[in-house]
Amino acid sequence: MVNIDVELDCKGMYCPMPIVKLKKATKIMESGQLLKLVATDPGSVRDVPAWAKKTGAEIIETTESDGEYEFIIKVS
Amino acid sequence: MTEKMKHAYVVHSGTLDKLYPVFMLASTGGAMDAEVHLFFTFWGLDAVKKGGLDKAKLPGIMSVGTGMMKGKIKKVGVPSLPELLKMCRDTENVKIYACSTTMAMMDVKEEDLIDEVDEIVGAATFLDLAMDAQVQMFI
Numbered sequence: 422m423v424n425i426d427v428e429l430d431c432k433g434m435y436c437p438m439p440i441v442k443l444k445k446a447t448k449i450m451e452s453g454q455l456l457k458l459v460a461t462d463p464g465s466v467r468d469v470p471a472w473a474k475k476t477g478a479e480i481i482e483t484t485e486s487d488g489e490y491e492f493i494i495k496v497s
Numbered sequence: 498m499t500e501k502m503k504h505a506y507v508v509h510s511g512t513l514d515k516l517y518p519v520f521m522l523a524s525t526g527g528a529m530d531a532e533v534h535l536f537f538t539f540w541g542l543d544a545v546k547k548g549g550l551d552k553a554k555l556p557g558i559m560s561v562g563t564g565m566m567k568g569k570i571k572k573v574g575v576p577s578l579p580e581l582l583k584m585c586r587d588t589e590n591v592k593i594y595a596c597s598t599t600m601a602m603m604d605v606k607e608e609d610l611i612d613e614v615d616e617i618v619g620a621a622t623f624l625d626l627a628m629d630a631q632v633q634m635f636i
Contacts, residue, residue, distance in 0.1 A: 435575055437525040441584045444528035475502070475529040 423481070423493060426454040432461045432489065439465050440472050443494075447478065450496045455481070458492045465490055501590070502531040505627035507635045511543035512556040513563060513578075517570075519544075519636050520581035526632070527588030534630070536623040537614075538596035545595055546609050550578040586613055594618045 429446050431439040439460045446456060458469065466485075469492050473480050477497035484491045504526045508519050519535065526533040537545045544550055554560040571577070576584065585591035595610055595617045607617065616622075627633050 433574060435573060437521045437528070437581075437584075438574070438576070440525050440528045441588070444588060472529050475531070 423455060425457045425493070426450065427456045429456060429458045431465070432459055434460065435462050436464050436468065438462075440468055443469070443472060444476070447476075447494070447496045452496055454496045456494045456496060458494060460490050460492075461488055463490075465492075469494075502529075502632070503626065503630035504531050504533040504632040504634075505623065505630040506533070506535050506633070507623070508535055508537045508541035508544065509539050509635060510556075511540040511549065511553060513553045513566065514555055514559075515541075515636050516544055516550070516553050516578055517581075520578060520585060522634075523591050524581055524584040524588065527585055527590035531590060531632070533585070533591045534594065534623070534626045535591065536594045536596065536618075538599050542596060542599045542603060542605060544578075545593060545611050545614050546605060547611055549611070550582060553578060582613060592616075594623065596620075 427446055427450060429442060431442055439458065439462060443458060450456065470480055473494065479495040479497070480492055481495055482493040506519060506523065523533045523535055544553060554563040555566060592615045593613050595614050597617050597619050599605070600617065
């Protein structure tokens with residue numbers, strides 16, 4: 422099990438909220454730290470990787486169960 | 498970090514249906530580390546007048562359904578336009594420009610504009626930014 426530094430609950434939120442919250446959270450994190458994001462917006466499946474691609478963050482793990490999408494993200 | 502990507506949007510309409518996509522795209526663009534330039538011109542200028550975002554309605558005959566639409570938006574937890582504007586500003590990547598010609602045409606003074614307006618400019622300034630932008634839109 423990896424050590425998560427910050428957990429971000431975006432359940433029930435729709436675009437653009439998860440991405441805006443993700444940026445706000447990672448802004449104050451240090452490079453290499455891990456963030457766990459949980460979202461229910463189906464758009465986040467593509468949106469979170471697109472955000473990571475542009476900001477240089479790395480997605481370590483993506484899982485889905487019961488309409489909840491979980492991302493483990495390494496901050497750049 | 499390499500130079501930021503740039504977005505340049507002409508915001509030509511001041512109605513709710515057009516302003517929502519503007520601020521959703523701008524807040525997301527800012528969160529994706531892009532520099533987003535919003536040029537509020539013609540009817541779009543209403544949006545950056547004090548209280549303008551609160552007054553925005555659906556266009557034409559649909560305006561009667563504005564309250565219902567806003568209710569639905571709130572119900573699913575989508576932020577209001579003023580909240581989205583704040584999110585844009587919090588990214589520190591979204592710049593707001595007011596069109597000087599529109600201000601003269603519609604008799605709008607600098608003090609009538611919201612504090613978030615960074616600069617009052619003309620078409621050449623916007624085009625200069627847009628020519629260097631990877632994303633350009635007219636909304």
